Amino acid sequence: MLNINVRTSVMAWLGRKYLPRLQGNGFDLSKLTFLPATTLAPLRRHGLDPVPELARTRVSAPVSSLPLPFGLTAWLVTGYDAVKAVLGRPDGFSSDFTHLQRNVGVVARHSPGGLGFSDPPAHTRLRRLLTPEFTAHRLARLTPRIHAIVDERLAEMAARARDGRPVDLVQAFALPVPSLxxxxxxGVPYADRADFQRLSTARFDLYDGADAxxxxxxxxxxxxxxxxxxxxRAPxxxxxxRLIREHGDEIGDEELAGLADGVLTGGLETTASMLALGTLVLLRDPEHFALIRDGGTRGGADAAADGNARDGVVDRFVEELLRYLTVVQVAFPRFAREDMEIAGVRISRGDLVVCSLSGANRDEDLGPGMERFDPHRGRVPSHLAFGYGIHRCVGAELARMELRAAYPALVRAFPRMRLAVDPAALSFRRLSIVYGVDALPVLLNP
Structure with a gap:
């Protein structure tokens, strides 16, 4: 999904800068709980929905002051058009990591590198190297493996479910599919999958604070x-x-590691969260479950027409899920390069700007009823689940391929699947850039 490599929240960065000072005064910034509720609202949810405060803020002021301590001027952008105006202006806003080091005091053993925290021309050069790897032609070679990986995980789940006990869909399906x-x-060994999952997940959940x-x-x-x-040594x-063979010393080891990290973090935890939360959407509404299980098949139609109908139903379902869930809740931060005005609000050079993707994707400017999930919804403006502008997710189509393969296969393999616990008992992340559910216990064949 989004190329959000090492994306973290402004609260974590502030924690890094002021942690020693405040801990000396008896505060523990690792929990971040001293910040105002309005500051934390973009990272919190009620179940699958953004907290109501976010919608109220969007209606009253699509660009609003983000209350932060220590005199840092910051803005929260929640309106759809306003978010596009910020994300679509690399000339007006910078994402370069050095701004966080200089202005916010971030300390890190490694600069994140990659695409997420770079500006043109460095970003342009790296994106030019990476984009060919994510064309439809290159990705087509992965299609058989994606379907095989999904089928393998479903077979293992079926074997596990024979004793009738619940299966955690997160660990058994949602995480392994994108990991593999x-x-x-x-092109790395499958044996590294556990490390990939651990390294991807830990950075996004901020409930344990900045250090983690x-x-x-x-x-x-x-x-x-x-x-x-x-x-x-051996490409x-x-x-x-392929990058090493085709570009050699044109791309350094740290740049390669940064790009790989972007692929890992942008495509693992985000897709895993989509798979788990999307399944929860299916399980809470039998109509939606049947829609994907049956795929819009029509009696008497030829096979090709049936296939096209199924594909169309699944495609619309996935796009609406991406908009509705928007698991990447905030875009990586921008710093204003110059004085400007966005949605009638004056932003000064050097101000920090945080865009709420989950807020923007629920904006009524996209159409009526955006707070609801509606897989039958007519055409609406493009959602921002993959971001916008030069930093839009380079792996968006790969994420779509995985979701389109996984949901229908899952519900057809287990047509009677249901939650094994009361929905109220599910544990969601409490303060997270990438929203998700900790576990999703299901009965596959009740």
Whole structure:
């Protein structure tokens, strides 16, 4: 999904800067709970929905002051048009990591690198190297493996379910599918899947504070530098091997590790969260479940027409899920390069701007009833689940391929699947950039 490599929240960055000072005064910034509720609202939800405060803020002021301590001027952007105005202006806003180091005081063992925290011309050069690997032609080679990986996971789940006990869909399906697909894409051993999952997940959940998030980022880059060194010695058939063979010394090891980290973090935790939360949407509404299970098949139609109908139903379902869930809740932060006005609000050079993707994707400017999930919804403006502008997710189509393959296969393999617990008992992430559910216990054959 989004190329959000090592994306973290402004609250975590503030924690990194002021942690020693405040802990000395008896505060523990690791929990971030001292910040105002309005500041934390973009990272909180009620079940699958953004907290109501976010919608109220969007209606009253699509660009509003983001209350932060220590005199830092920051803005929260929640309106659809306003978010596009910010994300679509690389000339007016910078994403470069050095701004966080200089203005916010971020300290890290490694600069994140990759696409997410870079500006043109460096971003342009790196994106030019990576984009060919995500064309429809290149990705087509992964289609059989994606379907095989999904089928393998379903078979293992079926074997596990024979005793009638619940299966955790997160651990059994939602995490392994994108993990194995990314191993296939990068060309690294499947044995590394557990490390991939750990390094991807830890950075996004901020409930344990800034130190855990930054530690996971540095661990990931150190780990991937070792992978890159091995690929330098013997380039494989995956993305890293091809980049090394085609570009050689034109791209350095740290740049390769940053790109790999972007693929890992942008395509693993996000897709896993979509698979788990999307399944929850299916399970809470039998009509939606039947829609994907049956796929819009029509009696008497020829096979090709049936196939097209099924594809169309699933495609619309996936796009509406992407909009409705928007698991990546905020875009990586921008710093204003100059004085400007967005949605009637004056933003000064050097101000920090945080865009709420989950807020923008519920904006009524897209159409009526955006707070509801509606797989039958007519055409609406493009959602922002993959971001917008030059930093839009380079792997968006890969994410779609996985979701389109996984949902129909899952509900057809287990047509009577249901939740094994009361929905109220589910545990969701409490303060997270990438929203998700901790576990999803299901009965596959009740």
């Amino acid at each position: 697909v990314i191993c296939e894409l990068l 998030s930054f530690g996971a980022i540095s661990d990931s880059l150190s780990y991937l530098l070792d992978i890159v060194a091995g690929q330098r 494989g058939d995956g993305l890293l091997g």
